[in-house]
Amino acid sequence: MRQYHIPVMLKESVQALQLQPYGVYVDATAGGGGHTREILRSEPTVQVYAFDRDEEALAETKKNCNQYANRLHLIKDNFANLRTRLALEKVKLIDGILFDLGVSSHQIDSSERGFSFRMEGNLDMRMDASQTKTASDIVNKFPYEELVRIFRDYGEEREATNIAKAIVSYRLNKKIKTTEELADIIDKATYSRRKIKAKARIFQAIRIFLNRELESLETALKEAVDILKPGGRIAVISYHSLEDRLVKKFFKFEEKSCICPPNFPKCVCDKKSRLKILTKKPIIATQLEVESNSRARSAKLRIAEKKEL
Ligand SMILES: C[S@@+](CC[C@H](N)C(=O)[O-])C[C@H]1O[C@@H](n2cnc3c(N)ncnc32)[C@H](O)[C@@H]1O
Numbered sequence: 001m002r003q004y005h006i007p008v009m010l011k012e013s014v015q016a017l018q019l020q021p022y023g024v025y026v027d028a029t030a031g032g033g034g035h036t037r038e039i040l041r042s043e044p045t046v047q048v049y050a051f052d053r054d055e056e057a058l059a060e061t062k063k064n065c066n067q068y069a070n071r072l073h074l075i076k077d078n079f080a081n082l083r084t085r086l087a088l089e090k091v092k093l094i095d096g097i098l099f100d101l102g103v104s105s106h107q108i109d110s111s112e113r114g115f116s117f118r119m120e121g122n123l124d125m126r127m128d129a130s131q132t133k134t135a136s137d138i139v140n141k142f143p144y145e146e147l148v149r150i151f152r153d154y155g156e157e158r159e160a161t162n163i164a165k166a167i168v169s170y171r172l173n174k175k176i177k178t179t180e181e182l183a184d185i186i187d188k189a190t191y192s193r194r195k196i197k198a199k200a201r202i203f204q205a206i207r208i209f210l211n212r213e214l215e216s217l218e219t220a221l222k223e224a225v226d227i228l229k230p231g232g233r234i235a236v237i238s239y240h241s242l243e244d245r246l247v248k249k250f251f252k253f254e255e256k257s258c259i260c261p262p263n264f265p266k267c268v269c270d271k272k273s274r275l276k277i278l279t280k281k282p283i284i285a286t287q288l289e290v291e292s293n294s295r296a297r298s299a300k301l302r303i304a305e306k307k308e309l
Pocket of ligand 1: 051
């Protein structure tokens, strides 16, 4: 049977957290539990609060971390609700947090979930199966202009207008039901050399928009810094430029001690520098890891530390 998910940059990201004895850590994206397990294994006194929006992922994490069950707390929720959910568990401050963004290999490989343009499946793409809106609603009901905006903003797709036109004209006659149908429409609307790239970008755009991935990340990063103890670490592994840019910009903003316009004679903003960036350039996977796990190819790890305030 195929492995649920091979964790990416496992050693690098867990080392980045600098685990402290009796520390409280959050794995914001439990997935198959690869990183959660490594945290629990590496430091036998820590507690881990593992979030995932996907029920199946949490079940897999529970199974994978069975031997550490007494130190593992599973939370089925969006990491955007980090602070509230931890408060319900009576956790106000944490020693470190890890985000390993996007979808797991298991989610991509489950054709019925519709994340992949390479497999026939329903146009679903929900990370949280209890959510009502699906990819089908976007593709079949959203107006042309909105589709163009989604494909541009979340897929950075330069043939966004052609693809949106093709979708709108196809659905005049017939509902778009499957991933294969959508992939076919994109194929016909794009130049031959770009077909695969365009399909990947459009599927990515729909997924990011549908699951509000960037909005959730922005909220969670802010909350994470609020509840990190001084000296605590935040580590984020991202897989595409939209995520990585957001993380980089957020870290930079949190490192700044002044955001006054440059022409102001003196600082009036009262901004505090809350983070020290530890990775001026992101850490990338080793060649060896990329050879054994192609998912690691696009991964970028950024790390920051909470300052004493
Ligand atoms: C790349 S996988 C994590 C894999 C995990 N680190 C491992 O080693 O097994 C990303 C996981 O994050 C979850 N996820 C993505 N966005 C989320 C969000 N906003 N809130 C909670 N979970 C999220 C997905 O459902 C998926 O299971």
